[in-house]
Amino acid sequence: MTQTFQEPEASPALLLLGRRTDPMSERGVDCPGDLPEPSDPDLVERAREAKNALGNRVFILGHHYQRDEVIQFADVTGDSFKLARDAAARPEAEFIVFCGVHFMAESADILTSDDQAVILPDMAAGCSMADMAGINQVEDAWAQLDEVGIAARTVPVTYMNSTAAIKAFCGRHGGAVCTSSNAEVALRWAFERVGGVDGDGKVLFMPDQHLGRNTAVLHLGLGLNDCIVWDPRKPLGGNTPGELAAARVILWKGHCSVHGRFRKDNVDALRASVPAINIVVHPECTHEVVTSADYVGSTEYIIKALEAAEPGSAWGIGTELNLVRRLANAHPDKQVHFLEDTVCFCSTMNRIDLPHLVWTLESLVAGNVPHRIVVDKTTQEQARIALDRMLALPAAEPEKD
Numbered sequence: 001m002t003q004t005f006q007e008p009e010a011s012p013a014l015l016l017l018g019r020r021t022d023p024m025s026e027r028g029v030d031c032p033g034d035l036p037e038p039s040d041p042d043l044v045e046r047a048r049e050a051k052n053a054l055g056n057r058v059f060i061l062g063h064h065y066q067r068d069e070v071i072q073f074a075d076v077t078g079d080s081f082k083l084a085r086d087a088a089a090r091p092e093a094e095f096i097v098f099c100g101v102h103f104m105a106e107s108a109d110i111l112t113s114d115d116q117a118v119i120l121p122d123m124a125a126g127c128s129m130a131d132m133a134g135i136n137q138v139e140d141a142w143a144q145l146d147e148v149g150i151a152a153r154t155v156p157v158t159y160m161n162s163t164a165a166i167k168a169f170c171g172r173h174g175g176a177v178c179t180s181s182n183a184e185v186a187l188r189w190a191f192e193r194v195g196g197v198d199g200d201g202k203v204l205f206m207p208d209q210h211l212g213r214n215t216a217v218l219h220l221g222l223g224l225n226d227c228i229v230w231d232p233r234k235p236l237g238g239n240t241p242g243e244l245a246a247a248r249v250i251l252w253k254g255h256c257s258v259h260g261r262f263r264k265d266n267v268d269a270l271r272a273s274v275p276a277i278n279i280v281v282h283p284e285c286t287h288e289v290v291t292s293a294d295y296v297g298s299t300e301y302i303i304k305a306l307e308a309a310e311p312g313s314a315w316g317i318g319t320e321l322n323l324v325r326r327l328a329n330a331h332p333d334k335q336v337h338f339l340e341d342t343v344c345f346c347s348t349m350n351r352i353d354l355p356h357l358v359w360t361l362e363s364l365v366a367g368n369v370p371h372r373i374v375v376d377k378t379t380q381e382q383a384r385i386a387l388d389r390m391l392a393l394p395a396a397e398p399e400k401d
């Protein structure tokens with residue numbers, strides 16, 4: 001069977017992506033140099049030449065959600081944690097060009113040696129979810145939890161998609177980092193430190209409320225009522241002392257602007273129009289979407305699910321559009337449908353385009369190191385504690401539906 005992947009309709013705002021500043025981003029900065037024009041017909045050749053000139057001195061990482069025009073130059077592709085570990089396994093590479101977003105480059109800087117420069121081709125490539133948990137907000141929330149007598153029996157856990165400062169906070173306060181693949185193991189570990197899942201200890205889960213809620217309810221067996229949301233703009237996060245005392249999981253009010261767009265309506269519409277369709281979504285989707293899907297898992301899980309799928313089977317996929325489009329191209333014997341009805345890119349990651357990559361590589365050839373991401377030593381050491389706690393966790397069970 002030939003796949004019939006249909007591109008969702010583009011919104012005019014997307015025409016602006018990848019160039020100039022993003023006024024809504026803290027990191028809305030322009031490139032200091034002269035970016036090549038996107039219409040330059042020699043961009044591919046220029047990228048190839050610069051990469052060849054740098055040889056083993058450069059190692060290019062491409063996140064799964066990155067544009068095709070950039071991914072073609074990636075030495076490895078993967079999710080954020082895999083890429084950071086891949087970078088650490090290449091100590092001979094002087095320059096790590098991270099085609100992802102800011103927090104990913106920070107993690108790579110933490111895991112690589114001081115001699116390696118981690119570079120983000122566009123400093124405006126931030127993650128809206130990571131930006132939803134500022135370190136001052138989190139410190140303030142912790143102080144409030146302390147005032148109501150809860151902090152001492154609360155373990156902070158942060159998703160990989162957070163700033164180095166938040167990971168360091170978790171390192172300082174007995175907590176850990178988790179990924180979307182091992183969130184269940186990390187939450188169980190955290191609860192064990194405060195009396196177990198059946199005790200009265202708590203986990204403060206940051207910054208993605210949906211991953212925290214989905215994991216707590218679907219994998220740990222807690223109820224939706226055991227989870228409350230902490231809104232950093234409100235006193236006590238918008239909760240009463242009694243609600244905080246009764247809660248088991250305090251969910252930071254953050255979400256992914258890509259995965260948060262999918263709706264149960266999208267699932268229902270695909271089921272109604274495509275017979276026997278399998279719906280697979282990322283756990284950053286809302287609880288309603290996740291519970292209406294057939295399968296739930298990380299990007300790596302989704303990729304493997306498509307690889308293992310029967311020829312002729314139909315799949316509705318709820319994750320970033322660049323990845324879904326590549327899966328559709330890689331599996332022409334399967335029917336691949338995008339879950340949303342409009343374009344759903346990670347707009348900040350998509351700021352890194354071929355002109356930015358060419359500019360970065362040519363700058364390196366010329367002896368300039370642009371947009372180096374440097375995490376200060378103290379933050380590195382404390383974040384490393386939280387990352388090492390995650391690495392010491394038992395291996396996660398293979399993800400299931």
Ligand code: SF4
Nearest residue numbers: 127128129256258346
């Ligand atoms: S897809 Fe979502 S979580 Fe991932 S980088 Fe983009 S905004 Fe952040």
